Amino acid sequence: MPVRLDDLAQGRLSGRPVGITSVCSAHPVVLRAALRFGRETGATVLIEATCNQVNHQGGYTGMTPADFVAMVEGLAAQEDCPMTQVLLGGDHLGPNPWRHLPAEQALAEAETMMQAYVAAGFRKVHLDASMGCRGEPAALDDHATAARAAHLSAVAEACAAQMDAPLPRYIIGTEVPPPGGADHILDTVPPTDPAAARETIAVHREVFEMAGLEQAFSRVLGVVVQPGVEFGNHNVIRYDSASAQSLCRVLDNEPALIFEAHSTDYQGTAPLAQLVCDGFPILKVGPELTFVLREALYALDLIASDLIPGYGERPLMQAMEALMLQAPDNWDRHYSGTPEEQHLLRHYSLSDRIRYYWTAPQAQAAVNRLTEALRGQHLPLPLIWQHLPGADHFAGRPLIPEDVLIWRVTRSLASYHAACFPDPKGA
Structure with a gap:
């Protein structure tokens, strides 16, 4: 069933918590899977783009906010998912992509980006001005962060009013984990100090009121x-509800607010459901969805290698390896170790930095060669058992490779969906 943003805090207060999955990806297959799953379940499809990924200058995807919306609208039409069921969010909207510039210039770019997001139809806006620009500390204090967030909120408000569009809903605060996961093996991650959370809320409230932005x-x-x-690259720190209870109690005095949890990838249904019950009903997922997409592509690459004479020995993986070695900027600062260890991480790291490469022409050509080689093939059941466990229903009938990719992404989406409607007594 659809869940509105207004339902989230109310669900917590009523003892009937509900959540919403936030799909943080620009990959068309991932978005298609999310929209198809939304059509089939009736669930709200929350899709979020980040400031580095999509901005007025194109971001690393080459898409402006309007381009991104056009892509989502096109996929939604193909999947017969009404756009009234789709909610668009902008993540980390602030000066982060331009923090190498002086603050005045970086904030001017952030203003232009904010206008582009709101004008394109994004209605869930994460105000994140916590990072320092040239000559400033790496992380700003609460007052400086709140002042810049309020300024960007005023820009968003004015843009929406000028367009006579619905006014945005905001998320404040910044993400403690590094975007996309940590680079090292983690033993533990402490929850935010409750006093720090209270201070963030109080300072933002005060600064907004002083700016006339009540x-x-x-x-x-x-x-x-x-x-x-x-x-991290190698492991997952799963949610421990007991250690977060002091933080969760902060919401007792903030009935209109919820917490938003970033980096919930790979948690599994039970920890996710507990997060929803504890006041973290927006579950953001990104790298997990492209990780399982890569998993399915590599499984099909192995199947084609075993099944089709002349296809070659894992040519998709070989093409991706060559591409990442030719253009290492998206992984070399994040994957350390021996050459053998780096090779493993390039393809199998949980941070999934291979996701930056799927739009490259060489990658698209290799994926197209794979899908066309397998299209219409009858896959033997034992070969599916070997390389693609759980996909028995694709055996013995003409294969549509894209359906395998959608199926694999949907399995992760289904886990999130189940967590969004938990039994508070059983979570």
Whole structure:
């Protein structure tokens, strides 16, 4: 069933918690899977783009906010998922992509980006101005962060009013985990100090009121904090509800707010459901979805290698390896170790930095060669058991490779969906 943003805090207060999955990806197959799953379940499809990924200058995807919306609308039409069921969010909207510039220039770019997001139809806006720009500390204090967030909120408010569009709902606070996961093996991740969470809320409320933005602050939906979840290249820190209870109690005095948890990838249904019950009903997932997409592509690459004479020995994996070695900027600062260890991480790291390469022409050509080689093939059941466990239903009938990819992503989406409607007594 659809869940509105307004339902999240109310569900917590009523003892009937509900959540919503936030799909943080620009990969068309992932988005298609999310939209198809939304059509089949009736669930709200929350899709979020980040400031580095999509901005007025194109971001690393080459898409402006309007381009991104056009892609989502096109996929939604193909999947017969009404756009009234789709909610678009902008993540970390602030000066982060331009923090190498002086603050005045970086904030001017952030203003232009904010206008582009709101004008394109994004209605869930994460105000994140916590990072320092050239000559500033790496992380700003609460007052400086809140002042810049309020300024960007005023830009968003003015843009929406000029367009006579619905006013945005806001998320404040910044993400403690590094975007996309940590680079090292983690033992533990402490939850945000409750006093720090209270201070973030109080300072933002005060600064917004002083700026005459009380109405904007009334539409603040949630606060980004660290509940104690994270994933690195090699491992996952799963949610421990007991260690987060002091943080969760902060919400007792903030009935209109919820917490937003980042980096919930790879948690599994039970920890995710507990997060929803504890006041973290927005579950953001990104690398997990492209990780399982890569998993399915590599499984099909192995199947084609075993099944089709002349296809070659894992040519898709070989093409991706060559591509990543030719253009190492997206992984070499994050994957350390011996050459053998780096090779393993390039393909199988949980941070899934291979996701930056799927739009490259060489990658698309290799994926197309794979899908066309397998299209219409009858896959033997034992070969599926070997390389693609759980996909028995694809055996013995003409294969549509894209359906395998959608199926694999949907399995992860289904886990998140189940967690969004938990039994509070059983979670």
